[in-house]
Structure formats: C-alpha cells, structure tokens
Amino acid sequence: MQEMPLDGAINSIRVRFGSQALTRAAELPPPQPWPSRTPIDRLTGIGGLPRGRLTLLTGSGTCGKSTLALLLLAGATREFAHAMVIDTNSGFDPWTLLPFYPELSALTVVRAPAPEIAGEATATLAKAGAGFILLMGEIPEHWLGPLESGANRSGTVMVGVIDAPGRAFAHASSFSVGLSRTDWIWERGQLVGLRASARCVKNRVAPPLGETELEIRYPLGAKPLFDHQVHLTDVSSLKELECVSAVV
Amino acid sequence: MRICCGLTNHLELARRPDLYGNPVVVGHWEEHVVALSEEAMPFGVTPGMALRQAEHLCPQATFLPPDPEAAAHLRELISSALYDLAPTVEVRLEGIAWLDVSGVPKPGESIREARRRLKTAIGREPRLGLAPGPFSARLAAARARPGRLVQVDKARAFLAPLSLHELPLDAEQLERLDLLGLRTLGAVAAMGPRELESQLGRAGRHAVLLARGLEPDELTPWRPPLFTSAHRQFESTVEDREALLFVARALCSDLAEELGLRGAGAKNIRVRLFFEDGSQERRNSFVRHPLSSAAELFGLIGSWIKEWQPHAPITELWIELPVLESAGRRQLRLWAGGDGNGEEVAAALERLQERHGDEVVYMPRPHLLSSPLPSQRFA
Numbered sequence: 365m366q367e368m369p370l371d372g373a374i375n376s377i378r379v380r381f382g383s384q385a386l387t388r389a390a391e392l393p394p395p396q397p398w399p400s401r402t403p404i405d406r407l408t409g410i411g412g413l414p415r416g417r418l419t420l421l422t423g424s425g426t427c428g429k430s431t432l433a434l435l436l437l438a439g440a441t442r443e444f445a446h447a448m449v450i451d452t453n454s455g456f457d458p459w460t461l462l463p464f465y466p467e468l469s470a471l472t473v474v475r476a477p478a479p480e481i482a483g484e485a486t487a488t489l490a491k492a493g494a495g496f497i498l499l500m501g502e503i504p505e506h507w508l509g510p511l512e513s514g515a516n517r518s519g520t521v522m523v524g525v526i527d528a529p530g531r532a533f534a535h536a537s538s539f540s541v542g543l544s545r546t547d548w549i550w551e552r553g554q555l556v557g558l559r560a561s562a563r564c565v566k567n568r569v570a571p572p573l574g575e576t577e578l579e580i581r582y583p584l585g586a587k588p589l590f591d592h593q594v595h596l597t598d599v600s601s602l603k604e605l606e607c608v609s610a611v612v
Numbered sequence: 613m614r615i616c617c618g619l620t621n622h623l624e625l626a627r628r629p630d631l632y633g634n635p636v637v638v639g640h641w642e643e644h645v646v647a648l649s650e651e652a653m654p655f656g657v658t659p660g661m662a663l664r665q666a667e668h669l670c671p672q673a674t675f676l677p678p679d680p681e682a683a684a685h686l687r688e689l690i691s692s693a694l695y696d697l698a699p700t701v702e703v704r705l706e707g708i709a710w711l712d713v714s715g716v717p718k719p720g721e722s723i724r725e726a727r728r729r730l731k732t733a734i735g736r737e738p739r740l741g742l743a744p745g746p747f748s749a750r751l752a753a754a755r756a757r758p759g760r761l762v763q764v765d766k767a768r769a770f771l772a773p774l775s776l777h778e779l780p781l782d783a784e785q786l787e788r789l790d791l792l793g794l795r796t797l798g799a800v801a802a803m804g805p806r807e808l809e810s811q812l813g814r815a816g817r818h819a820v821l822l823a824r825g826l827e828p829d830e831l832t833p834w835r836p837p838l839f840t841s842a843h844r845q846f847e848s849t850v851e852d853r854e855a856l857l858f859v860a861r862a863l864c865s866d867l868a869e870e871l872g873l874r875g876a877g878a879k880n881i882r883v884r885l886f887f888e889d890g891s892q893e894r895r896n897s898f899v900r901h902p903l904s905s906a907a908e909l910f911g912l913i914g915s916w917i918k919e920w921q922p923h924a925p926i927t928e929l930w931i932e933l934p935v936l937e938s939a940g941r942r943q944l945r946l947w948a949g950g951d952g953n954g955e956e957v958a959a960a961l962e963r964l965q966e967r968h969g970d971e972v973v974y975m976p977r978p979h980l981l982s983s984p985l986p987s988q989r990f991a
Contacts, residue, residue: 443949444948445948446950446951446954458976459989471975472973472974473976474972475971481968481972484964484967492911492957493957495948
C-alpha cells in the first residue's frame, strides 16, 4: 500500500525537477575502483578504493592509519597528476612520505588553518577533478554535500584519516575501515613496527566483508619502509562480520 | 615579397563622405593642416602648413577640426576588415592600407576583396599598387587610377625616373640633394649608401636603399585587440542569485567559445554589476595561468557572485577579459590519471590562494633532504 504513494511522489518529483533529480540507489552505477595495491582493496569488495566516494581510516593513535594513508598517498602521486593533502592541523611533513617513494611533482599540500577553509578546499578540488585527496581531519558538515557531489562527478578518490569521525562525517563516507593495534613488533629489543587489525565498519559500495590483520613496519635503518610495506599476514583470517552499516 | 597598397583619403576626411568632391581642410585653429582633400591641393594647400595660411589660399574650403579618436576607430575597423585577407596588414591614418600578399593562395582575389572593402569603408574607390615592398607599392598606387591596380615587378626600374620628393626626407635634406645635382630616385640609387650617409646621416643611407628598391622598411602588422567581453542587460531587475549565476554561466560559455576560436586565454578577469539606481560595483582579479574554458571562467566568477552582496537590484552584468594572451596549451601527461583536469585544478588552487593567501597552497619540492632541520628539507 505504501509503494503506490511513494511511486507517485517519485514521479511527481521527476516531472517537476527532471528525471535526474532523484535516482534509486539500485539504479546507480557501481563506483569504479582505484586499485591501491594494499590489503584495503580486498576489504572494499570491489577490488580497490571507490572513486568519487569518501573512504575513512579510523582508529585511536598508533594504530597505523597514518602510515597506511601515507602509503596510499605515495601510490596516488605516482598514478595521478594531482594528489592533494588537506592538512587541517599543519602536521603533515612531506619528509615522512619519502620512504614510500612518492612522485613529489604531483603532490600539493593545502594547509588549512580553519575547518571552513579545509572544507572549501576539499570541495573545490574534488569538483575540479583532482585525482586523489587525503583529508587529515574532519571538515564542517555543510561542506560534505558539495564534496560528495563534486567528487561523484569527477571521480576523485578521497581518503580521510581521523581518530573518531563525527556523525555527519561518518555518514558521508562510503567505506570505513577501523584499525586497532593488536601488538607491537620487537626485534633485538628494538621496536620495528606494529600489528593491527583492520575491520570494515561501513561499506556502501559492496556488502561489508570483514576484517584482516596488517603488519606495519616503521622505516628504520638503511631499509626503507617501502620494502616492508604494509602487508597481509594471514589471508585465512578473513571472515564474515555482521553488517554494521546497511547500504543507504 | 609582394605588397599590395591601397590609397584612399585621409581617414579624417572619411568621417564626412558628404563633403566628397569639395575642398576640405582638417586642422585646429592656430595649428597646422592635418589633412586635406584632393580638391584643395590645386589651391596650394599642403599638409603641415599653418591653417590660417590654408584659409588664405583656399577660403572656399570647408574647415573641420580633427577627431583623432574617430579616425583611430575607423583605422581599427578597416584593419579588422582586411585582417582575414592577408596575414600582415597595416593601415595608416593618412589613408594608406598595406597588405602583404606573399604566400597568399589567391592574391588576385584578396586584392579585389580588399578594394571592395576599402570602398565600403571609405566611400571612394581606392587606388591600388602591387610591388615588392611597401615604399614602391605606395608609389605605384599613387600612379593608379581610382579602382585600378598598377603592378610593379622591378622596383628599381620603376622608381628610377620618379622625383626625389617621393623620399621621406625633410625640406632641408631635399634641398641639399638638389644642390648635389640629384633630381631623381635613379640618381640617388646610383650613389653609394655611405656617400649619402656622410651628407645626410642615417636618413641618407635609408634614402639610397629606398631608391634602389631594397625596401629597408617592414610593415608593422596589425593584430586584433587583446580584449573581449560579454554582457547581459536584464529586461527586469534581478535580485535572485541563482538567476545571476545562470546568466554568468551562459556568458562564460560564450567567452570560452570565443577564446577557443582565438586560441587565447585570459589572465585578467573583471566582473561589473550595474544597479537599478545607476551605480555599479566591480571586481577584478589577475590569475597566474590564463583561463580559457567555461568551467575555469565560471569557477572564478561563480565564486565571486556567490559571495557578492549587491546593495540594489541588478540591471546589467558585464564580464570583461581586458588582457588576452596565448592560452599556452600544454602537453598532457598521458599516463597520469586526471591530468586532463590539470588546468581546472590549477585554477581551483589559485582561487584558494586568492581568497586565503598564498601560504595556503604548498607544493613541496626537495631542497636539502639530509638537513636535520625540517624547514630546510623542502623548498
């Protein structure tokens, strides 16, 4: 009984505002993946980070999310003409990216002294068609709409790194991975890395898959971090999880 | 090199075609004659003489004050009318139009079309000359009947019998040459450039080269004005920002289309809003990279309009691009994703810098990576 009025309402909206004004989620084309060549690709369910959508890496401090984000950023600088970092707290040092062999000519850092500027910069660059945007913090809620529409149109890959996202920011993301440190890695009495579990907490591009375990080694000594890059320690540990966030 | 020259009236006279056939003298009182019609010449009036003297010699002439702006505007119109006939065009206020028809596929058609357009612009048939250089082409045109062409193949032979007074020399220099026994261009051409240079200085050398048909002077090519604009006058006043954005987007598309045709880009963008009370507000900005696409233009102008707080209903919107330059298309990095949007991304970054300061955007380039100080590692 409810479907009839709903269909009528949908039809009237389409007649009044055009056929593109309203689209059923099931009719939307699936997002195209950007293969990041990290274990995260496996978690998304589409073989890469979704283009035109916001991906969140969340977790408390020292869980490895920033290292993982730097790895994604370095890969993006090699594959995209424009890889942007929206640095909300002026804490990004390009030097930390060097162990991942970035293509620095493609890297641009936007130092936003206020969240409003960060929001404007992110939405503007996504609309302009920057290939990859790394968000180092949250942006105001009213910029999330322009951000989503701009990125959707241009296909920009957006990755946000944040300890605990706010409700609006979490809602705007299409794919969220929660990282938590499970163990430190010690070798010869020296801390060389950490183990972390990465759990898919939200997925709007494919059915939520599960979790995996990552081993992250810090760049120590002569061996760069890139040689110890993030890798999956136990593929068999993949297991189905309960659906945390339904497809909206 | 083949130069076609079209001779018409002085452009000051072309402002008043109703006076054709009557003696007309143009000049300010207490000053010199700027231009005169052919009908005034038999009375002894010459360009440069005092206007009072001209009045004394030809009292029946119509005396007009000069209007340099109108004449310059007419020159621009004629230049733009001839621009598509030959790559190099020069038009002077004296009523001389040169076209370099070297390499033009059908020079005859271009010359015929130039004659037709000059007649339309001036209202009189031009005299035409075709010669290896601008000097000989002008002299050839001066010897043609109205609407006819005098063609010169060997400039030196054509110039040789002509009077010495055709050379661009002042009266004193001409008198000096006369004292030397030089009466024709052929006599001047027979002298060595250094010999005449010792007598007249640099002008002497120049005169010898002209007389020999070597054409030392080159044309100064006219180029289309580096300015374009688009505007919309509203039938009823506009207070709705969305409507203003809609119109701005359409104007940006028009401008981008024109820029694309001209292969140009704009570094200076100006927007003016005219209000109901007759006042206006404007905003102007310089960008580092020339904007050429509709998205780039509207990206900047749309952001202005979104934050603009007009004090009254708007009656007219102007978008002006005062300085155009080459758009400088770049080679795409074919293997890098999203490089096709490079100009739009660059424009977006510039807008951010314009709004929030240059320090907002930072492109790290390695400097002293081994330095212990983080500030020294990147430039």
